[in-house]
Amino acid sequence: MDRAGRKLVRDTVDILKKLHPDWGAKKILSDIKPMLDRQHIQYTSENSLLQNIKYQIKKFNETGTTTIRRSGSGRPVTKSNNQLLNELKRKVLNKRRCSVRKFASKSKLNVSKSTVHRNLRTIAEPYHRQTSSKVTEQHIMKRRKFARWLKRYWKLDPKVPSSKWQRFVNTDFSKPIRLTPQLSIKNDIIWSTSRRDADTHGGYYGREKFSSDVMLWGGISWNDLIPKKVPVFVDEFLDEYQWPK
Structure with missing residues (x-):
């Protein structure tokens, strides 16, 4: 039911209760339902409409009208945000391996995990430890x-002439690169109905012990990179090199 339909139900219940104080929810439903059908206002089900009417009657009995919002009709506030933020700053901020779930379960403020996480994001951001x-x-x-x-x-x-820096070359760029792909446990997954189906569709990853690789060589000096454009493939260099006879 849209907002206009809910307002119509609320106002109609208010009028009917003032005219007929002894009417119950089902009696009011029998009057409101034909009216909604004539105006082509859709509602989820008859039971949901009945529950809405009961809520409006309860509000009318407490306040004398259905147009005034009931105080405290929403979710009650558990604790002050300032209390929670101060405790987060004292126990969680800039400390390693602090679980949000454990903090919520052990806290005396009686807060949920989602409340702790939402308030923590207002004062801090999560960061992974770097190697x-x-x-x-x-x-x-x-x-x-x-x-x-x-x-x-x-x-x-x-x-400067005869400087030792001119004869110095750093070759930390030299490194073998494996041709076989590495397994990523986090991203390499298979969606299947069972473990057996997953195994038949590539669920195992065979790791080669002595896999073939490519050796890259590169260096840097005071003047520029060595070589200046691309690194040297040792295998290709050895194949193309003209060995002296």
């Missing part, structure tokens, strides 16, 4: 010592 090299204070001291040594003996300007 980085595990550097200790000893590593930092060694790197600083090596940087001072380079600055003293290798100088800073690589364009």
